[in-house]
Amino acid sequence: MVTPTPLEARLLEARTLEAELLEVAGSVPDPELPVLTLRELGVVRAVHVRGTDADAVEVELTPTYTGCPAIEAMSVDIERVLRAHGVREVTVRTVLAPAWSTDDISAEGRRKLREFGIAPPRTRSASGPVPVTLGATRTRAGTGGGTGTAAEPLEPVRCPHCGSGDTELLSRFSSTACKALRRCLACREPFDHFKEL
Amino acid sequence: MTAPSTDTPTASAALALGDDALVLSHRLGEWMGHAPVLEEEVALANIALDLLGQARVLLSMAGDEDQLAYLREERAFRNLQLVEQPNGDFAHTIARQLYFSTYQHLLYARLAAGDGPFAPLAAKAVKETAYHRDHAEQWTLRLGDGTEESHTRMNRACAALWRFTGEMFQPVEGVDVDGGALEAEWLASVEDVLRRSTLDVPEGPRSGAWTAGAGRQGLHTEPFGRMLAEMQHLHRSHPGASW
Numbered sequence: 204m205v206t207p208t209p210l211e212a213r214l215l216e217a218r219t220l221e222a223e224l225l226e227v228a229g230s231v232p233d234p235e236l237p238v239l240t241l242r243e244l245g246v247v248r249a250v251h252v253r254g255t256d257a258d259a260v261e262v263e264l265t266p267t268y269t270g271c272p273a274i275e276a277m278s279v280d281i282e283r284v285l286r287a288h289g290v291r292e293v294t295v296r297t298v299l300a301p302a303w304s305t306d307d308i309s310a311e312g313r314r315k316l317r318e319f320g321i322a323p324p325r326t327r328s329a330s331g332p333v334p335v336t337l338g339a340t341r342t343r344a345g346t347g348g349g350t351g352t353a354a355e356p357l358e359p360v361r362c363p364h365c366g367s368g369d370t371e372l373l374s375r376f377s378s379t380a381c382k383a384l385r386r387c388l389a390c391r392e393p394f395d396h397f398k399e400l
Numbered sequence: 401m402t403a404p405s406t407d408t409p410t411a412s413a414a415l416a417l418g419d420d421a422l423v424l425s426h427r428l429g430e431w432m433g434h435a436p437v438l439e440e441e442v443a444l445a446n447i448a449l450d451l452l453g454q455a456r457v458l459l460s461m462a463g464d465e466d467q468l469a470y471l472r473e474e475r476a477f478r479n480l481q482l483v484e485q486p487n488g489d490f491a492h493t494i495a496r497q498l499y500f501s502t503y504q505h506l507l508y509a510r511l512a513a514g515d516g517p518f519a520p521l522a523a524k525a526v527k528e529t530a531y532h533r534d535h536a537e538q539w540t541l542r543l544g545d546g547t548e549e550s551h552t553r554m555n556r557a558c559a560a561l562w563r564f565t566g567e568m569f570q571p572v573e574g575v576d577v578d579g580g581a582l583e584a585e586w587l588a589s590v591e592d593v594l595r596r597s598t599l600d601v602p603e604g605p606r607s608g609a610w611t612a613g614a615g616r617q618g619l620h621t622e623p624f625g626r627m628l629a630e631m632q633h634l635h636r637s638h639p640g641a642s643w
Contacts, residue, residue, distance in 0.1 A: 269524050270453020299457070300520035302527065375535055376443035380450060380528075384439065400527050 217252045221260075225250045227288050228262055234276040235379060238319045241277060245307030248298060259292035260285060265303045267400070268380045305400050317363045322370075322385065322396040325357040360396050362387035370394075410517045411462045412478070413574025416616055417518070418458030419479035422469055423624075424500060425451035426631050430487055443535060447497075450528040457521050470635035474618075474625050481615040482564035484624040491543055491550070491557035497536035499561060502589050503568045503582075505529040510577045518575075537593050544597025551598065558594065559602045566607025567615060 207215065228250055229242025241247045241264075248263035262281055266274045278295040285293045305324035308316075313323035359368035367389035375398070377384040382395040428448035435441035459465040482500055487493045508529055511522035543554040569583040591601050634641070 266453070266524075268450060268453060268528060269457060269521070270449040270451070272449070299524050302520075302524040304527075374439040374443060375531060376439075376446040378442070380446045398531075 217257060220257060221250050221252050224252070224260055224285060224288065224290065227284055228281045231277065231280045231284055234273045234280070236316070236319070236321070238315045239308075239312050241281070243309045243312030243315065245309065245312075246277070246303060247281070254292065258290060259294075260290050261294045261296055263298045264295050265298050267303055269299075271380065303400075305397060308397075316397060320363050320394060321382070322360050322363045322394060324397045324399045325360070327357065327399060357399070360385060362390060362392065363394055364392050365390040409574030411574075413518070413572055414458045414461035415468070416478040416572050417575070418455050418462060418468075419477050420483050420500075420504070421451040421458060422455035423477070423479045423627070424483040424496075425449075425455060426627065427483065427485075427487055427496075428493075431493070436490055444493075447532050447535065450525075450532065454521065454525050454528075461517070466635070470632045474620055474628055476618060477615075477620065477624075477628075478618065479615050479620075480564070480567050481621050481624075482561065482567065484615070484620060484627060485561060485564065486623045486627075488557065488560075489553060491553040492560065494536060494539045494543060495554070495557035495561050497532065498540050498558075498590065498593065499565050499568075501529055501532040501536050503565075503586055505533045506582055506585055506589075507575075507577060510582065511575070514576060516576055540593055540599070541597045544594070544599040554597070555599050558599055559604070562602035562604055562606060566605070570607075570616060572616060 225247065226242075229240055229247045231241045233239045233241060233244050236244075244267070246265050246267065248265055251261045251263075253259040253261055262285070264274065264277060264281065274297060281295055282293040304327075306326050308324065316323040360370050361368050362370050365387060367387055369388040370385050371388060372383060373386050373393065374384040376382075377395050381397060381400065383398045384393060385396045386393045425448045428444045428451070431444045432441060435444055455469075456465050459468045462468060480500075482496060485492070485496060505526065508522040508526035511518045512526050513519075540554065543550040545551070546554075568586070569579040571579055594601050
């Protein structure tokens, strides 16, 4: 066993502190979906300890959507919990790259969304633009019938209430930019779907 | 403040793309309280919000976002004339969305694939814009291949805005994309959607000496001044006001 040099010891200490503070920052509930923590949503990227006494930190936060208005509330909340944890100076920096994806939502986060009545986003192996196809109209038969829906290359969106995969799209945009409005054809309940991004 | 910061190619390009997003966001916001159905009001507001987020990032690359949005004169804005066109009837709004979101989606996809200063934003925005494009295409199909009335109105709207589409492919300093290839892909996509919607592909010129298209040089159409007056009124009347 090699005894760490004073510098190595300090670095190790800083890493441990960063991991601890990342836990604290990640424990903040999402302002719009309070059942989820920011860690489960996958938007807190990193915490860097700065300053000679390691009492100043910089937090890297990424928005779900570029125009997401919740990002300011998230920053304020993160700053508050870290200060309560004894950090003197907190800087929250917004980072765009790599772009956030719904694949960044943890398995636990998906479970909580479903429990909350929101169909979680389906996972994808590759990200990229959503495939675009056109649905049924007066003179064209569509596969989805009724209102006509966008192509769904993934598994069906399941109703968070009864679990049926027989659901239809009502609107691509719902109460927030990240959700679409759907209806279950089995239990007839409308529900929000956290759409894939 | 009258002259925007266009010191570097990146700053002037950020201003052009940022102004496109800001101005269209404001136009879509004008639908609030007036959209034909509630779901559509929510959809247009969501698209406007995405565009506003993009505008904030882009304008911040060119200077102070609030100064740029609220304190510039009309001639200092660098947006396309297409995005400043009034909402008109719902068909006009959808035609404008079809033309612009197809362009923006193709442009962001190219910028995201490169390693230039716009790559991080473009990689994020391209996914949002894919939903805007899908929304516009679905509505174009529905209105074009809908009733006699909706078909007539959609044809009229597509033809009326056609002359503003050539400007999108003029070179912009600092935007490193092949305008010719972008235009070819845009034309192929839009013509395909129009045909599938049983609509006419407009035949008029898309740009030229006596048609529209100099927004990137700060020349705008008459309705833009009135839009800016409304957008900037509160900030100019109450400098430094906050919620």
